[in-house]
Amino acid sequence: MGTLWIVSSGPGSLQQLTPAAIKAIATADVIIGNAFYLEMLEPLIRNKQVIRSSMGKEVDRAKEAARLAADHNVAMITGGDAGVYGMASIVLEVVEHEFPNTDVEVIPGVTAATAAASRLGSPLSGDYVTLSLSDLLTPWEMIEKRLNLAFQMGVPVALYNPKSRGRPLNLGKAINIAMQYRSPETPVGVVKNVFRDGEEAFCVTLASLGENDELVDMHSILIIGGEETRFWEDNGDVKGIITPRGYHRKYVY
Known part of the structure; x- marks a missing residue:
């Protein structure tokens, strides 16, 4: 069983990432997120399995991340802080409804x-x-x-x-x-x-x-x-x- 990290990428600069966010990204087997935010993290996600998504696909993205976390370490990337207009709520709702045994951790960031x-x-x-x-x-x-x-x-x-x-x-x-x-x-x-x-x-x-x-x-x-x-x-x-x-x-x- 893997871990699903909901990783806050901050405002966009790599210098604004927290050490915990950098560690989660480095440890993850799979990186998933909106293409806009993933582009900013390009130096950190090379040689990773990367799944890029678009705006409006948040529910699909959350379900895919939770499904993959059954046997992979997954980093769901979200801009700013995951809990402030970010992906934390929808990912946790999907986990609650469909993947209740998933190991989830929210990594905070600069909003x-x-x-x-x-x-x-x-x-x-x-x-x-x-x-x-x-x-x-x-x-x-x-x-x-x-x-x-x-x-x-x-x-x-x-x-x-x-x-x-x-x-x-x-x-x-x-x-x-x-x-x-x-x-x-x-x-x-x-x-x-x-x-x-x-x-x-x-x-x-x-x-x-x-x-x-x-x-x-x-x-x-x-x-x-x-x-x-x-x-x-x-x-x-x-x-x-x-x-x-x-x-x-x-x-x-």
């Missing part, structure tokens, strides 16, 4: 929100909310309800899957909801292709993003600041975004 935050400064810092604007698996009515509740909390909100060709208007709807609870001058960070080729980071205001969101695409992660979030400046130049954690309320510095 897009924290990866993007590191490129912006410290826009999250304390409490924050992550929401996906993809309505492929979640009805838009539910997403809209969650957006309203999240922005009422006054904490930063990280938006995954903000815009694609199939849903170009969802980001605008989300910004309109944010504007009901946030100042137009609220800092917003946009990071594209974080830790990958073509990486770009932008710091804009909520109002300016509402006027023009062309800089955002499916490879972007957005962080909309909370009530205390401010721009990080150096001699008048914006270097990034800071959300104070609250030390200023307890200490003098």
Whole structure:
């Protein structure tokens, strides 16, 4: 009997892989995953049996991985963190329903929100909310309800899957909801292709993003600041975004 590792590949750079993820990949007989994520791991998966899949084949991929784990060590590769919009839930559900004796281990990784935050400064810092604007698996009515509740909390909100060709208007709807609870001058960070080729980071205001969101695409992660979030400046130049954690309320510095 083999082991099925659900391996988080992080934001895309090999330097962001955890030692546990590297060990699982090295130990696995079979590597399976979306072709986009496997391409980033090419130096680590040479001379392995590699099964490449495409978007929309997540259930088939999960079943194949669980079936192979009966007599192979299998590494199911998923981007970011497996448990945050990744493959962990569907793999565990398939195992629970069809392959109950499978030995499964989830290997955590760096998720897009924290990866993007590191490129912006410290826009999250304390409490924050992550929401996906993809309505492929979640009805838009539910997403809209969650957006309203999240922005009422006054904490930063990280938006995954903000815009694609199939849903170009969802980001605008989300910004309109944010504007009901946030100042137009609220800092917003946009990071594209974080830790990958073509990486770009932008710091804009909520109002300016509402006027023009062309800089955002499916490879972007957005962080909309909370009530205390401010721009990080150096001699008048914006270097990034800071959300104070609250030390200023307890200490003098």
